[in-house]
Amino acid sequence: MASLDSVSIAILLGAVLVMAGILSSLLALRFGAPLLLVFLVIGMLAGDSGPGQLQFDDVRSTYLVGSVALALILFDGGLRTRFQSIRTVLAPSMMLATAGVLLTALVTAPVAKYALDIYWSEALLIGAVVASTDAAAVFLLVHTQGLRLRPRVGATLEAESGTNDPFAIFLTLMLVEFISIGHSSAAHVAMEFAQEAVLGTAMGVVGGRLVVIALNKVALPQGLHAPFVATAALVIFGAAQIAHASGFLAVYLAGIIIGNRPTRAHNSVVTFLDAATWLAQIVMFVLLGLLVSPRRLFDSIGPAVIVALALMILARPVAVFLCLAPFRFNWREKIFIAWTGLRGAVAIFLASIPMLVGLNKAYLYFDVAFVVVIISLLLQGWTLAPAARRLHVALPRADRGPRRVELDLPGQLEQQLVGYPVRSKSLYFRRGLVPSWSKPTLVIRDERILTPSEADPVAPGDYLYLLAPPEKAEALDRFFVDMPPSSAPDPHLLGDFVVLGEHTLGELAEVYGVKVEEDQSRLTLADYFDIHLDHAPRVGAELALDSIVLVARSLGGGRVNVIGLRLPEEEDEAPPPTRRQKFRQKLADIWTQVAGV
Numbered sequence: 001m002a003s004l005d006s007v008s009i010a011i012l013l014g015a016v017l018v019m020a021g022i023l024s025s026l027l028a029l030r031f032g033a034p035l036l037l038v039f040l041v042i043g044m045l046a047g048d049s050g051p052g053q054l055q056f057d058d059v060r061s062t063y064l065v066g067s068v069a070l071a072l073i074l075f076d077g078g079l080r081t082r083f084q085s086i087r088t089v090l091a092p093s094m095m096l097a098t099a100g101v102l103l104t105a106l107v108t109a110p111v112a113k114y115a116l117d118i119y120w121s122e123a124l125l126i127g128a129v130v131a132s133t134d135a136a137a138v139f140l141l142v143h144t145q146g147l148r149l150r151p152r153v154g155a156t157l158e159a160e161s162g163t164n165d166p167f168a169i170f171l172t173l174m175l176v177e178f179i180s181i182g183h184s185s186a187a188h189v190a191m192e193f194a195q196e197a198v199l200g201t202a203m204g205v206v207g208g209r210l211v212v213i214a215l216n217k218v219a220l221p222q223g224l225h226a227p228f229v230a231t232a233a234l235v236i237f238g239a240a241q242i243a244h245a246s247g248f249l250a251v252y253l254a255g256i257i258i259g260n261r262p263t264r265a266h267n268s269v270v271t272f273l274d275a276a277t278w279l280a281q282i283v284m285f286v287l288l289g290l291l292v293s294p295r296r297l298f299d300s301i302g303p304a305v306i307v308a309l310a311l312m313i314l315a316r317p318v319a320v321f322l323c324l325a326p327f328r329f330n331w332r333e334k335i336f337i338a339w340t341g342l343r344g345a346v347a348i349f350l351a352s353i354p355m356l357v358g359l360n361k362a363y364l365y366f367d368v369a370f371v372v373v374i375i376s377l378l379l380q381g382w383t384l385a386p387a388a389r390r391l392h393v394a395l396p397r398a399d400r401g402p403r404r405v406e407l408d409l410p411g412q413l414e415q416q417l418v419g420y421p422v423r424s425k426s427l428y429f430r431r432g433l434v435p436s437w438s439k440p441t442l443v444i445r446d447e448r449i450l451t452p453s454e455a456d457p458v459a460p461g462d463y464l465y466l467l468a469p470p471e472k473a474e475a476l477d478r479f480f481v482d483m484p485p486s487s488a489p490d491p492h493l494l495g496d497f498v499v500l501g502e503h504t505l506g507e508l509a510e511v512y513g514v515k516v517e518e519d520q521s522r523l524t525l526a527d528y529f530d531i532h533l534d535h536a537p538r539v540g541a542e543l544a545l546d547s548i549v550l551v552a553r554s555l556g557g558g559r560v561n562v563i564g565l566r567l568p569e570e571e572d573e574a575p576p577p578t579r580r581q582k583f584r585q586k587l588a589d590i591w592t593q594v595a596g597v
């Protein structure tokens with residue numbers, strides 16, 4: 001009975017710790033503290049050196065939980081990654097995720113060797129442990145601080161932080177093996193890396209396609225789609241690890257494949273995994289905090305601080321500037337990408353590997369990684385928003401989006417129900433505009449369900465539900481947010497090759513002689529973009545209007561407010577593509593054929 005009581009006590013204390021972490025997140029959000037740091041502190045306070053006095057030294061269980069949590073976090077990151085948004089930054093992101101990790105480890109190693117008085121192999125292992133950025137830390141802090149980054153910068157950070165963990169794990173395991181055995185060869189390392197990368201990629205792509213087929217072909221009971229996908233992700237991860245492939249790379253690629261294909265219950269899967277990964281992060285950080293001994297940490301805190309500062313101020317910037325040199329990033333973007341290399345649970349998780357295999361000085365790696373994470377979350381985490389604004393990589397904050405409700409339709413992959421509350425200042429209410437690919441289906445008013453014709457006219461406070469393709473649902477947001485104040489049109493701009501979005505198609509037809517349908521002549525150019533674009537407007541978006549092409553030159557409040565006119569006589573023959581452009585297009589075509597995205 002005593003053993004049963006001990007199990008019950010362990011369950012109770014574990015649940016209390018997780019609940020404390022969840023509730024403390026509200027306090028951290030209020031005061032701007034990095035949430036991940038809060039979870040680490042909760043674990044430390046509950047440990048044997050804190051008031052909790054919990055005796056916890058089970059490294060094997062921590063490694064197991066950390067592996068599952070990290071696999072789910074990477075899978076969720078892949079699931080949310082739109083391939084179209086990162087394909088233009090794949091090359092710089094992959095450079096940072098591979099060569100950048102290696103360079104960071106190599107530059108950090110000399111500092112670690114002389115600060116900690118250790119061998120070169122041990123110093124390289126410390127560099128490898130702290131070399132990768134943490135996707136969860138980066139995007140959790142970006143989200144909680146309300147930042148909107150420039151698309152190229154945000155996409156680069158997203159792709160890099162999601163793909164650099166597999167290479168850092170590989171590098172750490174190779175160095176652990178070298179220190180344990182005492183010898184290795186470059187050929188062995190190259191073969192291991194090739195095997196892990198190639199097999200991991202293949203298993204991730206194949207596994208992702210199989211999950212998509214299973215989701216769409218097998219009629220699972222309602223509510224089981226999300227657990228099925230999460231379990232399938234762990235199956236892919238475990239199978240890849242057993243095959244000596246990179247399970248973390250495989251599960252991330254599987255997430256990208258699944259997230260970029262139409263599947264049943266997509267929204268419920270994303271919601272479920274969002275909650276699962278949030279819980280996984282909390283459990284992971286609390287367990288890692290329990291393993292820390294503040295008394296032991298005190299002995300190495302000085303050299304560890306030196307390593308942390310060298311990593312942030314020297315190693316990461318050197319790696320970023322060298323890796324991004326061939327690409328068109330300005331110095332402000334490079335500095336911000338260098339400063340946003342936050343370290344999180346991945347570094348402490350990697351530091352637990354030497355403890356698991358019983359290396360000498362194993363706790364030294366763990367303690368150094370812990371100090372690096374703490375300093376990174378404090379210095380970089382708290383200064384992320386000011387740095388983004390000072391370096392001009394943060395876009396102006398848009399109005400808070402409408403409360404969008406997305407409902408999957410059983411047996412239907414091409415359409416879903418998307419619902420919004422109707423606002424009095426929204427584009428839909430004032431202009432009655434919706435894109436051609438959406439269809440108003442029902443209106444909820446005073447707890448009554450009405451058809452659009454029965455509810456006509458729709459009033460503020462109603463809830464409108466529309467049929468729309470799942471991949472375009474987000475583009476509907478701009479029709480249900482408050483419209484920005486319109487500026488008075490400048491009549492002089494109409495005679496040039498740039499016009500304001502407030503001008504109508506009829507006015508444009510009079511000046512340039514283009515043909516416009518009579519029922520569209522009163523539409524403004526901004527309305528024309530809203531109706532005919534199948535995605536949210538962005539600078540550079542183009543629409544044909546008879547013989548001319550309209551090009552979005554500027555946005556305001558989520559709408560096009562300045563449009564450039566490309567007249568027929570201005571169009572020049574496109575220059576032939578360069579070899580580099582041909583090569584990149586070939587790679588994109590191969591990926592599209594293999595991955596089906």
